[in-house]
Amino acid sequence: MANSKKKVVKLLKAWNWNCFGNLTTQVEEAEAAVKQTKLNIQMGLPNEQNLILANANLLQAIHWEKEYYKQKAFIKKFIDVDRNTKFYHACIKQRRHSNTILKIKNHNGICVQGTDLIHRDGIDHFQNLLSEPHEATLLNFVPSLLNDKFFDIQCLDLTFILTEEEIWKALCCFDGDKVVGADGFNSTFYIITWEVIKFYVVEAVQAFFRGEDMPHYFAQSTITLIPKGGQKSNWDHFRPISLTTVLSKLISKLLVF
Structure with missing residues (x-):
């Protein structure tokens, strides 16, 4: 596919x-x-x-x-x-202006200018940020909710093979105006061409729930930065987000559907 x-x-x-x-x-x-x-x-x-x-x-x-x-x-x-x-x-023009970084301060407070220097400094900053060890904590955790019966039911639900109707309903929940992922397709393309491609989409989704190995292409994503607010003077004012493919989003949604 x-x-x-x-x-x-x-x-x-x-x-x-x-x-x-x-x-x-x-x-x-x-x-x-x-x-x-x-x-x-x-x-x-x-x-x-x-x-x-x-x-x-x-x-x-x-x-x-x-x-x-x-x-x-x-x-x-x-x-x-x-x-x-x-x-x-x-x-x-407004979007391009807001998405363009002409200069920025690095972690030492030094102003960095130039496309190559900004690009290299940004990669270094977020690589260090995302590779830092973080302790996972559970907020408002209630141990009594996680009993053996709960785990059995949840595991059973995750092994169900989804039907074409269930996959279609999940796909229709997506916003077609969202920015496309790495493959260049948004959910509107899948919905409009559903009668042509539904066999391949359903087969790919069902293969995931059968436990088959998925191609690396399905997990491909593009990482981009969005401003947290009006200021854009240093990297802490940006938040990285991952633009994934529709198939990846579809499987994630079906897991919690």
């Missing part, structure tokens, strides 16, 4: 470019066609049908461009007056 998904990603990228191409250029060309058609009408040329067609092409190009920037901006809700390209551009 992992190899199939990689092939799909490659084919989708080629299909996307062949079908849609550069959306901004298409909008500009469609606007120029409308202006030229209007100019021809003003000069007395009978181009009413051409004008209708040019306007339809322009509206279609604008629609595609809006959908593109909506996905780039990762915005879930809009009102009609906000559906314009400038708004999407502003959202993307």
Whole structure:
């Protein structure tokens, strides 16, 4: 399944470019066609049908461009007056600005600048942070709840082979607007193409609950940083999060479903 998904990603990228191409250029060309058609009408040329067609092409190009920037901006809700390209551009610029680290202080309080130095210092900081030993503690632990009967029931539940319906219900609980994981697919892709890929998804999930070894690809993740607040002057102001694949999230959700 992992190899199939990689092939799909490659084919989708080629299909996307062949079908849609550069959306901004298409909008500009469609606007120029409308202006030229209007100019021809003003000069007395009978181009009413051409004008209708040019306007339809322009509206279609604008629609595609809006959908593109909506996905780039990762915005879930809009009102009609906000559906314009400038708004999407502003959202993307703001997101890029907030996600860019131009300089930062290391653990010695020295200001680090430059992409390579910041990159190296960030890796060193979080590698040291995540490798530090931590003592695990249980808060509000009630020993009486963990008896032999409880363990037997829990172990039995974990060995049940899930049905296609249960897997589908868990998949539908995901937010399709969430940022994609390392494989480039979000839950919306799985839901839309469910009738095509459900056999492979169900087989992969059931294989996990049968205790079979899962490919390393399923556990693949991308670690990124998000600001804890408004300040971003040192690494303590950032929190690392892991962007995992939908299959990994699906299995985790089914364990507690």
